[in-house]
Amino acid sequence: MERVFDERRYLIPFRSSLLPQIFTDVLVVGAGVAGLRAAIASAEAGAEVIVLSKSDLAHTNTAWAQGGIASVMEPGDSFDAHIADTMTAGAGLCDEPVVRRVVEGGPARMRECLAWGMELDLEGDGTLDAGQEGGHSARRIYHAGGDATGAELSRCLAARATGHANVRLFGQCFLLDFVTASEEAGSRVLGAITHHPRFGLQMIWARSTILASGGAGVVYRETSNPHVATGDGLAAAYRAGAQLADMAFTQFHPTVLYLPGAARSLISEAVRGEGGAPAGRRGPAVHARGARAGRAGAAGCREPGDRQAAGPAGRAARAAGLPARRGFRGPVPGDLVAACQL
Ligand SMILES: Cc1cc2nc3c(=O)[nH]c(=O)nc-3n(C[C@H](O)[C@H](O)[C@H](O)COP(=O)(O)OP(=O)(O)OC[C@H]3O[C@@H](n4cnc5c(N)ncnc54)[C@H](O)[C@@H]3O)c2cc1C
Numbered sequence: 001m002e003r004v005f006d007e008r009r010y011l012i013p014f015r016s017s018l019l020p021q022i023f024t025d026v027l028v029v030g031a032g033v034a035g036l037r038a039a040i041a042s043a044e045a046g047a048e049v050i051v052l053s054k055s056d057l058a059h060t061n062t063a064w065a066q067g068g069i070a071s072v073m074e075p076g077d078s079f080d081a082h083i084a085d086t087m088t089a090g091a092g093l094c095d096e097p098v099v100r101r102v103v104e105g106g107p108a109r110m111r112e113c114l115a116w117g118m119e120l121d122l123e124g125d126g127t128l129d130a131g132q133e134g135g136h137s138a139r140r141i142y143h144a145g146g147d148a149t150g151a152e153l154s155r156c157l158a159a160r161a162t163g164h165a166n167v168r169l170f171g172q173c174f175l176l177d178f179v180t181a182s183e184e185a186g187s188r189v190l191g192a193i194t195h196h197p198r199f200g201l202q203m204i205w206a207r208s209t210i211l212a213s214g215g216a217g218v219v220y221r222e223t224s225n226p227h228v229a230t231g232d233g234l235a236a237a238y239r240a241g242a243q244l245a246d247m248a249f250t251q252f253h254p255t256v257l258y259l260p261g262a263a264r265s266l267i268s269e270a271v272r273g274e275g276g277a278p279a280g281r282r283g284p285a286v287h288a289r290g291a292r293a294g295r296a297g298a299a300g301c302r303e304p305g306d307r308q309a310a311g312p313a314g315r316a317a318r319a320a321g322l323p324a325r326r327g328f329r330g331p332v333p334g335d336l337v338a339a340c341q342l
Contacts, residue, residue, distance in 0.1 A: 010177040010239070014193060014201060022204045024050045024168075027191055029175045029233055030212035032062035033150075036157035038210045043166035050204060051167060052194060054174045057158050058151075059226045061214050061251075065150025067133055067268040068143035071106035074130065077138040079104050089135035110142065118156040120144050133268075147268060172197055175233060178209065178240035185241050192236075211237055217251060224253040224266045 026042040028035045031053035039051045057063060072082050082103045087094050114120065120142050121129040130139040144152035161167045173196045180187040191205040213233025217225030238244055255267040 010193065011236075012176060012193075012201075016179070016193075016203050019193070020199065020202045022050070022202055024048050024204065024206050026050070026208045026210065027204055027206035028052065028210045028212060029192065030060075030214060031057055031158070031169065031171075032060040032212065032214055033153060033157060034214075035210070035212035036062075036154070036161045038212055039161045039167050040157065040164065042208075042210075043161070043164040047166065047208075049164075049167045050206070051161065051169045052173045052175055052192075052204075053169065053171050054232075055226075055228050056171055057154055059228050060154065061150075061217075061225055061229060063151050063154040064224075064226055064266075065153070066143075066147040066266055068131060068141040068149045069106075069110065069153070070133070070136065070140050071110045071142060072103065072138075072140055073107055073110060073128060073142065074138075074140070077140055081137055082106075082140065085135055085137050113153065113156055116156050116160045118144065118152055120152075121146065170194075170196070173202075175213065175236055176201075177236050179203070179205075180240050183241070187241060189240060215251060220250070220252075222256070222258075222264060224256045224264050225251070 025047035026039075026049045028039045028042070028049060028051045031039075031051050035051055035053075039049045042049045053060075070082070072079055079100070083096070083099050086099045086103065087096060090099070121144055123129045128142055131141040131143060132139045133141050143149045158169075162169055173194050176193050176195055178192050179190045181190060189206075189209045191203065191209060194202050194204055196202065211233050215225065215229050216231025216234060217223040217229040218227060219231060223229070234244055253266050255271070256264040257267055258264070
């Protein structure tokens with residue numbers, strides 16, 4: 001068995017028997033929403049869990065998510081409407097049974113987050129404040145801290161996960177490769193070899209391994225993703241014999257703030273949902289497909305300025321140097337996106 005690990009072509013040569021050995025029931029690679037939720041489920045089922053994060057919890061796509069979480073929570077809305085909107089926005093590429101399962105599972109996941117202490121934004125009367133984004137025909141986007149939904153979701157899930165005695169979070173710990181029993185396709189994953197700046201190389205042996213390392217947005221020059229999104233988890237899975245599917249589906253935000261040398265701050269879809277229109281210096285249509293999506297998304301919206309600005313609009317306004325702050329409650333100018341691009 002030892003020879004297999006020594007001779008296989010991994011990213012780096014290593015001798016497993018000479019490295020520190022760590023054992024666990026479940027190894028979760030990734031501490032975003034997917035990894036943390038998987039860790040909670042595993043721990044609550046009685047397993048010992050190690051969660052790897054190659055950076056800290058503030059640098060995940062999850063922590064950077066802004067506009068909110070789409071879910072059917074109001075009597076006037078319906079699963080069928082949310083599914084229909086999703087199928088339309090998916091332009092024939094969505095798998096309807098999967099869409100149905102995700103949409104119908106939404107309210108229970110929302111109630112779970114609330115029960116675990118997630119603080120969503122409320123209306124004055126104490127009910128949840130829902131926004132509307134591109135592609136949605138109803139106000140069903142629930143947000144926290146205005147445009148800081150992901151940070152609050154990450155805080156809530158991390159607290160729940162790390163508060164469990166069975167969960168150990170290894171920060172700054174980089175997955176180099178999955179270890180498999182052989183190079184045969186379908187060979188069982190036995191754990192991983194990792195690198196930590198302080199502890200060096202380590203072998204982590206696990207009965208089950210869950211890959212939740214997020215996407216690969218950073219392979220593109222322009223991206224709204226944090227620096228962790230380099231796809232190395234996908235590459236490690238590929239080297240271990242996994243088949244990668246749907247690699248064309250990379251999240252691309254057509255409305256980032258594009259200024260030379262500046263960070264690519266996202267001007268959220270919520271701006272359009274609230275009535276903002278994508279426009280460039282020379283005219284109204286910044287991005288033909290984006291503009292179409294904007295029209296579809298705005299179809300069920302009130303007129304610009306008719307609705308009080310949601311948090312993302314406040315962020316966009318701040319980015320543009322407009323007089324806005326968190327909790328900004330002014331009317332949304334219809335050309336807010338254009339203002340941000342000047
Ligand atoms: C700016 C922005 C705004 C967004 N807004 C929204 C929104 O409003 N609503 C919405 O639903 N979605 C939004 N999204 C998308 C959403 O954030 C992601 O789809 C979701 O967070 C992905 O979660 P994840 O757990 O799969 O990955 P991530 O949250 O990216 O987590 C990946 C984890 O894997 C770890 N990792 C990666 N490689 C390794 C490695 N080699 N070794 C160890 N650990 C590793 C990372 O450290 C990290 O902990 C937004 C995304 C961005 C970037």
